[in-house]
Amino acid sequence: MPVAIPSAVLGRYRRFSRFNSPYRAHDDGSAIDLYPSGSTGPSPVSGVVRETRTVGCPDRPYAADEDHLIVVDLDEAWCRRTGAPPGTVARLLHVVPAVEAGDRVAVGDTLGELTRSGFFGRWVDDHVHLGFRPPETDPIRASGSLPVTAAVxxxxxxxxxxxxxxxxxxxxxxxxxxxxxxxxxxxxxxxxxxxxxxxxxxxxxxxxxxxxxxxxxxxxxxxxxxxxxxxxxxxxxxxxxxxxxxxxxxxxxxxxxxxxxxxxxxxxxxxxxxxxxxxxxxxxxxxxxxxxxxxx
Known part of the structure; x- marks a missing residue:
């Protein structure tokens, strides 16, 4: 069963898409891009930050030469609400982390400033990339992520x-x-x-x-x-x-x-x-x- 992002979460963003990307993380709707109105990335999930890390990305003259990954261990209540298996981990990209390991985040909390990285086409608006890894799997990998749907x-x-x-x-x-x-x-x-x-x-x-x-x-x-x-x-x-x-x-x-x-x-x-x-x-x-x- 896909992880169903609630309408109350999606309503915090001006746009969203599951398929408007060339990257395999979005294959068959296994990730969602969320487009905020401002320059910061509001969290679409609640839980405890497991880790943050800086990752490399394609070299583009109009973009930053690095991106950032935020890994969140999801609260049981958030998992029940969305149909995610207990222990599911969220992966968030394209935000310069203002959070660190051990911080608790709620839906709507600011994760940090949005960044334009080399993963973006020049025409792509700033956004938060969200995907989910099943329990007891490598949270860093994108392939094998859970399917996502929008409950709206x-x-x-x-x-x-x-x-x-x-x-x-x-x-x-x-x-x-x-x-x-x-x-x-x-x-x-x-x-x-x-x-x-x-x-x-x-x-x-x-x-x-x-x-x-x-x-x-x-x-x-x-x-x-x-x-x-x-x-x-x-x-x-x-x-x-x-x-x-x-x-x-x-x-x-x-x-x-x-x-x-x-x-x-x-x-x-x-x-x-x-x-x-x-x-x-x-x-x-x-x-x-x-x-x-x-x-x-």
Whole structure:
């Protein structure tokens, strides 16, 4: 059974995603990224810090050359609440620890300042990475982590693929669409043509997923704007060989997440050919040489 992150915990963050990552720690939804509103990382768990350590990461010119791991022995009450086996250990990354071994942390306590490490793509927002290791296993390893689910409803939002640029970065743009049905009140995500809320990097990461509590049946096909984008396999979606295009130009991909503050699409684009105020139309087209980033 997956560890079910309660809605009261998720509500402390503006966005979350289980599949929007190239790293194996997220395979089949075995980790969750939580995006706070500020510059510090609020704890999503309660327990006692077992250890902290500094870890190496890929060398990126825009990022820190090290990251940090915080290992927490979870309280029994937190485990009961989420369905985690007693003795489960939490692994948290991307926070410069303001805690140390022996400290007790509660949900919402500050773990430290968020850090942008070389594990991040340039377009990725600061976040807390959370995963779980079963009892009596190596807490440092990411592989073999417990599956994670979100115990919160995520509304599926239809979108015709058009919008206006409201933010431009070196490798991304953010659009003003799709609109959030109730900002600040509940989570929402881009819907497939079938009405399924989608999660992940479409299609620049090999796999994605959904925000459904129950996985889709294996072999279930999903489409977007009339083009098939992937097929369900286990808890994941295997993206088809396809490309995301913006105004007819092939781009890196589309970043998908569950959002409480706004669903506005983030288009990952090596060198954006548009600026703030420009109109953009997003589409998907088959491509036998799709962009695939990372190591998944």
């Amino acid at each position: 409803d995520v509304e599926a939002v239809e979108w015709d693929g058009t919008g206006t640029v409201v933010e431009r970065g070196p490798t991304h743009v953010v659009l003003d669409a799709p609109s959030h049905p109730a900002p600040g009140e509940r989570f929402a995500a881009l819907a497939s043509d079938e009405g399924v809320p989608l999660d992940g990097g479409l299609t620049h990461y090999a796999g994605g997923g959904t925000f459904r509590e129950r996985p889709l049946d294996d072999g279930t096909a999903l489409s977007l704007w009339g083009s098939r984008v992937g097929v369900a396999r286990g808890r994941s979606i295997r993206w088809d060989d396809a490309a995301v295009v913006a105004n007819g130009e092939r781009v890196t991909g589309l970043s998908l997440f569950g959002a409480r503050d706004g669903v506005g699409a983030k288009v990952v684009w090596r060198e954006p050919a548009v600026d703030v105020g420009d109109e953009v139309r997003i589409g998907v087209t088959p491509d036998d040489d799709p962009i695939q980033l990372g190591n998944r």
